[in-house]
Amino acid sequence: MATRRADGRRPGDIRPIGVTLGVQKHAEGSVLIAMGDTRVVCAATVEERVPPFLRGMGKGWVTAEYSMLPRATDTRVAREARTGKVQGRTHEIQRLVGRALRAVVDFEALGERTVTIDCDVLQADGGTRTASINGAWIALWYACRKLVAAGNVPRNPVLDHVVAVSVGIVGGRVLADLDYSEDSTAEVDMNVVMTGDGRLVEVQGTAEREPFSRAQLDAMLAAAGAAGKKILKAQRQWSEGKAR
Numbered sequence: 001m002a003t004r005r006a007d008g009r010r011p012g013d014i015r016p017i018g019v020t021l022g023v024q025k026h027a028e029g030s031v032l033i034a035m036g037d038t039r040v041v042c043a044a045t046v047e048e049r050v051p052p053f054l055r056g057m058g059k060g061w062v063t064a065e066y067s068m069l070p071r072a073t074d075t076r077v078a079r080e081a082r083t084g085k086v087q088g089r090t091h092e093i094q095r096l097v098g099r100a101l102r103a104v105v106d107f108e109a110l111g112e113r114t115v116t117i118d119c120d121v122l123q124a125d126g127g128t129r130t131a132s133i134n135g136a137w138i139a140l141w142y143a144c145r146k147l148v149a150a151g152n153v154p155r156n157p158v159l160d161h162v163v164a165v166s167v168g169i170v171g172g173r174v175l176a177d178l179d180y181s182e183d184s185t186a187e188v189d190m191n192v193v194m195t196g197d198g199r200l201v202e203v204q205g206t207a208e209r210e211p212f213s214r215a216q217l218d219a220m221l222a223a224a225g226a227a228g229k230k231i232l233k234a235q236r237q238w239s240e241g242k243a244r
Helices: 088-102 128-149 214-238
Strands: 017-021 029-035 038-047 061-068 114-123 162-170 173-176 188-195 200-207
Touching (some): 017 214, 088 114, 088 162, 088 188, 088 200, 114 128, 128 188, 128 214, 162 214, 188 214, 200 214
Antiparallel strands (some): 017 029, 029 038, 038 114, 162 173, 162 188, 188 200
């Protein structure tokens, strides 16, 4: 059995990560994140208001929206605005991004304000939801750092990093950070979201053909943990090593 993947990576290798900060000058925090050929723009907007269920409670909120631009894939995807409704996959992903970020935010420290992260996929080659989470965290961190610098909050309300990675079983092998060619043929596809200290935020795993065993699940989680540390290293570089 070959040890190298089609792009030359070993089973546990992640794709090259690229980060460009400040790609949208009007956003409180913005980043273009590349994981291999997947590219996502993540932009944070801070508003001095909260949803109705939080009014008067002295707590803030973090949420996310996700979209895929029409030519992010090899064929044109119609804009959802044309249909007048958000598709199920889009709704699922943006809820996942929001949950992932909220897991590491001190809402009392944020105060009564909302941070919305817009994740727009420019180019898709697998792992768009995980790349969105990884980029969204950076955008959120910088937006909250600006709040601290302006004296609007006493400390950065982002308590820890959040990283996300796809893993799966392809051709009987456990692989990390699947590209589209691997994801589309995987026997098992899983997305794992973790905090910087290794705790799990969310695990989404699906058998596409045969059910998978507990041993295979453990192997995928181990691969996700190792890959997550590599993503965390890149995140720390771009947040100046601070998550407090």
